[in-house]
Amino acid sequence: MILRVHGTCRKGATETDDIQTIFADCFIQTIKLYTYEFYNSRNYFNTFMTTNMATQSGADIYGGLLDRCTVNKNVEYNNYTNALDYINNTIKSSTELSISSKPVQVIVCSDDYISAKKGHTFKISVMAVDQVGNAMNATIHSYVVSKSGVGRLKEGQAEQEVGNQCTKLEYTVFSQDSSAQVELYAEGPCNNLGISRKLINISFQLCTCPIGLKPIQSDIECKCDCDPNLLPYQITNCSEENETIKLESNNNIWIEFINTTNKTGYVVSNCTFDYCVERPINISLSNSDEQCAHNRSGVLCGECEPGLSLVLATSNCKECSNLYLLLLIPFTLAGILLVALILVLNITIATGNIHGLIFYANILAANRAIVLPNLNNFLTVFVSWVNLDLGIETCFYNGMNSQAKVLFQLVFPVYLFFLMFLIIILSKYFDSFAKLLSNRNPVAALGTLVLLSYSKLLRFIIAALQYGVLDYPDGSTNTVWLYDGNVQYVTTKHIPRFVAAAIILIAGGLFTVLLFFGQWLPHCSKVMKWTKNTKYIGFMDAYHAPFTPKHRYWVGLLLFALIIHTIVSATAPNTFLPVLSSGVLSVGLIVWKLLNNRLYNSTLCGSLETLYLLNLTILAFGTSLSKIPGEISQH
Numbered sequence: 001m002i003l004r005v006h007g008t009c010r011k012g013a014t015e016t017d018d019i020q021t022i023f024a025d026c027f028i029q030t031i032k033l034y035t036y037e038f039y040n041s042r043n044y045f046n047t048f049m050t051t052n053m054a055t056q057s058g059a060d061i062y063g064g065l066l067d068r069c070t071v072n073k074n075v076e077y078n079n080y081t082n083a084l085d086y087i088n089n090t091i092k093s094s095t096e097l098s099i100s101s102k103p104v105q106v107i108v109c110s111d112d113y114i115s116a117k118k119g120h121t122f123k124i125s126v127m128a129v130d131q132v133g134n135a136m137n138a139t140i141h142s143y144v145v146s147k148s149g150v151g152r153l154k155e156g157q158a159e160q161e162v163g164n165q166c167t168k169l170e171y172t173v174f175s176q177d178s179s180a181q182v183e184l185y186a187e188g189p190c191n192n193l194g195i196s197r198k199l200i201n202i203s204f205q206l207c208t209c210p211i212g213l214k215p216i217q218s219d220i221e222c223k224c225d226c227d228p229n230l231l232p233y234q235i236t237n238c239s240e241e242n243e244t245i246k247l248e249s250n251n252n253i254w255i256e257f258i259n260t261t262n263k264t265g266y267v268v269s270n271c272t273f274d275y276c277v278e279r280p281i282n283i284s285l286s287n288s289d290e291q292c293a294h295n296r297s298g299v300l301c302g303e304c305e306p307g308l309s310l311v312l313a314t315s316n317c318k319e320c321s322n323l324y325l326l327l328l329i330p331f332t333l334a335g336i337l338l339v340a341l342i343l344v345l346n347i348t349i350a351t352g353n354i355h356g357l358i359f360y361a362n363i364l365a366a367n368r369a370i371v372l373p374n375l376n377n378f379l380t381v382f383v384s385w386v387n388l389d390l391g392i393e394t395c396f397y398n399g400m401n402s403q404a405k406v407l408f409q410l411v412f413p414v415y416l417f418f419l420m421f422l423i424i425i426l427s428k429y430f431d432s433f434a435k436l437l438s439n440r441n442p443v444a445a446l447g448t449l450v451l452l453s454y455s456k457l458l459r460f461i462i463a464a465l466q467y468g469v470l471d472y473p474d475g476s477t478n479t480v481w482l483y484d485g486n487v488q489y490v491t492t493k494h495i496p497r498f499v500a501a502a503i504i505l506i507a508g509g510l511f512t513v514l515l516f517f518g519q520w521l522p523h524c525s526k527v528m529k530w531t532k533n534t535k536y537i538g539f540m541d542a543y544h545a546p547f548t549p550k551h552r553y554w555v556g557l558l559l560f561a562l563i564i565h566t567i568v569s570a571t572a573p574n575t576f577l578p579v580l581s582s583g584v585l586s587v588g589l590i591v592w593k594l595l596n597n598r599l600y601n602s603t604l605c606g607s608l609e610t611l612y613l614l615n616l617t618i619l620a621f622g623t624s625l626s627k628i629p630g631e632i633s634q635h
Contacts, residue, residue: 103128103138103186106198109166115203118175119221121154123168124200128186135164139187144173144180145199150220151175153182174220179203210243211257211285229266230255237282244282247291251279254300256288258473265473272468272482273573274315274369275301300468300485302402309400311393312408313384320395327394335412339419339445343437348444349451349555352546352600356609359558361386362455363582363616366569370579371619388412388456402484406497409460413453420446444542450511451555455562457504462570464501512563515543516556551599557592561585576623583620586613 109125116122128138140160144151154172162169171182182200185192207215207222212235214227226238226245233253237246247253254271258264276291283290292301295308295317304310304317311318341347347354364371365387372380384390396408424442427434466482467489479489487493514521518540522532544552565585569578590613593599593606600606 102188103130103136104188104190105129105196106140106184106186108198108200112198113201113203115205116173117205117207117222119172119218119223121170121172123170124182124184125166125168126162126184126198127164127166128162128188137164138162140169140184141187141192142169142171142182142184144175145183146175146177146180148175148177151177151180173202173204175202175204176219177204210240212245212255213238213240227266233268239282242282243284243286245285246282247279249279252276254288254291255285256299257285263472263474263476267470267472269300269468269470269485272300272302272485298484298486299470299480300482302480302484302486304401309395309398310402310405311395312405313389313393316393318395320398320400322397324394324396327390327396331390331412332415335415335419339416339423339449342445342448343423343440343442346440348441348448348542350441350444350447350542350545352602352605353608354448354451355546355555355558356605356612358386358451358455359562359609360612360616362562363565363586364619365389365455366565367579367582367620367623369573370576371623386452388416388452402481403487403493403497406460406463406483407500409456409463410500413449413456416449416453417446420449441542443538444545447539447542454508454559455566457508458563458566461501461505461508462566464497465505466570512556512559514540514556515559516553518544518556519549519552546600546602546605548598548601551596554599558589561589579620579623583617586616586620589613590617 105128107127107129109127112124114122114124126140127135128140130136138161140162142153142158142160144153152174154174157169157171160169173180173182180202182202183192184198184200185196188196190196205222209215209224212227212230213224216223216225224238224240226235230245233255234248234251235245236248238244252271254269254276256267258267271291275293275296277293281291289297289301289305292298294315295305296315297303297305307319308317309320310316311320349355361383364383368380368383372383381392396404420442423433423437424446427437427442463483468480468482468485470478470480470485472478481487481489481494490498543555547554565578565581568581572578590610593610593613598606600609
């Protein structure tokens, strides 16, 4: 290529002149820095630059890096007056008449010292510039320089494009050394010669992995996979990039990573109730609360997130106001109304028309999450009322937690018992009040309230006494209250519920045994003289009145069936087993009724109860059949 340098500069000139020839793969620099031969007689000097590849891209006439070029005296170059000064001063010219460089140097726009893990991607912001520092589009070539010589970049990173501005390039270095360098240079006339060669220092960090992952043995890269200690729990898809592990759909566990002086490892336990999110899910063990559903947090997801309160009738946590305490007013009035209805309508255990209905409502309430998932229909609310629940999602005050929620189960039954005892005392000491009751039996009404409260008290006992055992990495264990894993079992916070549950358990157990064996106990009156007590006889007769003499154990049998079902529901929540058990129990009770003709004195009462049991059977097996395929597919 022939290039004129006097007066004008044209790219790609083709004129032939025996005294105007420049061949260059670099840029024209101040020539007087170098030795050249000057001929006074002809006013020219000789220079030779190999393979001229100059291109046009700017508005300046640039100088060059002559030390990248070869000077040869055998080719003549005409030195017109001021030509060298013209080039050296880089006078502005039009675009058409300018000669500019290709990229000659890589500039790092950020820190040129990088700390990263072997095999992990990092970014370096770079740009390519020409001879006078203008940014240019360029191809950046890179390779790894290390002491051992064992090092490489990820495929596709050895050659990358940059624009005419700072551009972030991704690099992934594999090396067996503790440090290395990445050499960068722009594709151009200078390539990686001299100052055009840029070195980025890489210091390799220790190979550490996110919680739940462990390093795979490798000399040239830091790669992580699922921690072998979690493999028995079917943890899969461990992602080092997202720092997550995947909890499979058939894995209802809660995991926490402990890192203390004496305890470093995982605490794994079955997730409590419906406190954990539906599976499968990707979570990061650096934040164990990601496993929790319903805005819950803490050990076993046992408490609400800060600032939220627990909602009655669900496991949800939400914002709550102390204004909800005003609900105690309708709560109080509802208790008075319920007692009045029992007395006025004579809906008591003595009539026999309520036993089957209470058992039916108790079983439905225990299976509410599966059979009655909708809280907004009449049946759900009615079942809740029969179980002495409000039937609506609400909290009573800001900061309500599991401890308060469990204790609230006792409030309404205690209040009803207080009202009924008050009525009995008033009727005993005030004749006018006794006449007001007419032929209503307050003792039978009290027995009815006991039967209505039985399921609620049973749930309180189980809730207060359930516990979980956490196994720690050092071999130690920690027993926590299952409803709130942040509360230690039988400690200051838990003792009030434990004591109340123990008292109710003893009293309730004795009550259930008396109801079941009550018809036979009078035969042991010589040993159990208290069975002849008139108050005891009056209270038990209220329960036995609807039944034929041979079958007065029936109420006790229903309570034993309720106990079995409640235990199954508590030990296998969120499965089809409680629903299936209710179906099995219903079928068993129906068969027992068929084998023992006429349990009730009233045929109508017996028939109504059988209808309740048949309905439970249909619901139970129908729901179980729809759930079992899903359970099997998950496993």
